[in-house]
Amino acid sequence: MIRIALVVGSTRPGRRGTAAARWALDTAAASPAVAGGRASIDILNVADFDLPLLDEPVPAAFGAYAQSHTRRWSQAVAAFDAFVFVTPEYNHSFPAALKNALDYLFAEWQHKVAGFVGYGTSGGIRAVEQLRQVMGELKVADVPTQVALSMFTDFTFTDPTDPTDPGTCTPAPHHAETLTRMLEEIIAWSAALVPLRAEAQPVTS
Template sequence: MALKLHTIIASTRPGRVGLHVGRWFHEYALSHGGFDATLVDLADFNLPVYDEPHHPRLQKYEHEHTKRWAESVRGADAFVFVTPEYNYSPSPSLVNALDYVYLEWNYKPAGFVSYGGVSGGLRAAQAVKLQATALKLVTPPEGVPIPNVAQLIDKDRNFKSNDMIDLSAKTMLDELVKWATALKQMRG
């Protein structure tokens, strides 16, 4: 059975660049062939600021949006978060989505496609790794930073990659396959 990768577009704001970067990465992941890849748009879940009355580790979800999100997270063996950098941090929507569930994240690898200005979103990716580790996600160091992302969006709003970004994506996906294969044993 093929490993399942969810590429999660973490920005939910109108006019977001993440939608275009996420679509590109999803297509790249499909062509890579290491995973059965699914594109997940966090905006489709419409998660409010965490509103469950019970701690996520209890899995006593009362709201339909939480149940849908938990099912999505549960269905993946690995994740790639496509995240912008806002004020040296990840998007608030990503931080909130990570907090919504707990056991569903455990013992799965997560990579980051980060984007922004000169830093390529690296500060956001590093900041969210602390939260991911607390959820028992494994975050290998390989990632895909995209500096000056606005220069890589064409007039039709398509993201145009380059050799450096493609090599980073391949390297990260290769590592995620290894980690997902090994960690699947831990989940039984």
Template sequence: MIKVGIVIGSTRPGRTGETVARWIHDLAVKRDDAEYELVDLKDFALPHLDEELPAALGQYANRHTKAWSDRIAEFDAYVFVTPEYNHSFPGALKDAIDFLFAEWHDKAAAVVGYGVNGGVRAAEHLRQVLGMVKVADVQLSVALPLEEVAAPGEKYDQQASAMLDQLVSWGAALRTIRV
């Protein structure tokens, strides 16, 4: 069974991301195809990238980077929950990705965006960045308009379920090339 991290991509006070991530988590844990865990960027208190050496070397000097590395390395796939800020995803999420390199390789990801237009531009930018760290993003995603984030309806439950189907199959397939 693969392990999927549901990453809350915002650290902003009063954020909606935690609500959205818990909705995805609640749907996911009803399934029997993977182990699902929430991963909150706030718990790691990562500063702006402060490692002297490039992440590709894997020689982390800081305790917070090592803790982040250990947490991310344990997953086979990820659901990134991201708001859209100024037509992109939050800087805190970009920094969190940039802190690491090999930990992301050959894993699968899905994106749940939220915002004025469902966070679609943030999702597109995030997909580009994930590709550079060798994360394969699945085709299906969920785009929640702001008025839907508090209580996504059945339509969004179905979209999320189909997205998770793709994510689990890709995560399992990619696991075989890492093992």
């Protein structure tokens, strides 16, 4: 059983990431991977961890955490084998809150697998490209298939002119097919990396 977290990278009040993650959760739950018992899927909200801007004296690679919020975040991330980052695009990148959350940890990400659900006016594609660069340094294997949701066609709003409307995520069917394919890639790579995860140093905090 591969344990997959849907990491909601937006922390903005009224974020549309909640709607995107809910769609991804429901779609994944109905997929052969999860429905067939090969993977589990849960939402991991960065916003729930109240992480301040990085305030650890020692870089995360040393695994010596001074702050209780870091230990809480560490335990949550360490419990998963793979991640689907649900990320908006902010100024052609991913949210600073997500980068901060990534920087807090190191061993907890290593030898795991990532997929992406990007969203924005252009499908969050540039945000995901930048996230892929960070994955390399964290020793995360990122699968090529990615979901790109458009604010214009894949969400429904009560008032489309209201930027605080969190909306619902109502994507075209091909997005569900893409997510399902991505989950299969994640499971295959995550299973292949089990020996490396078994050898890795445990988190020492």
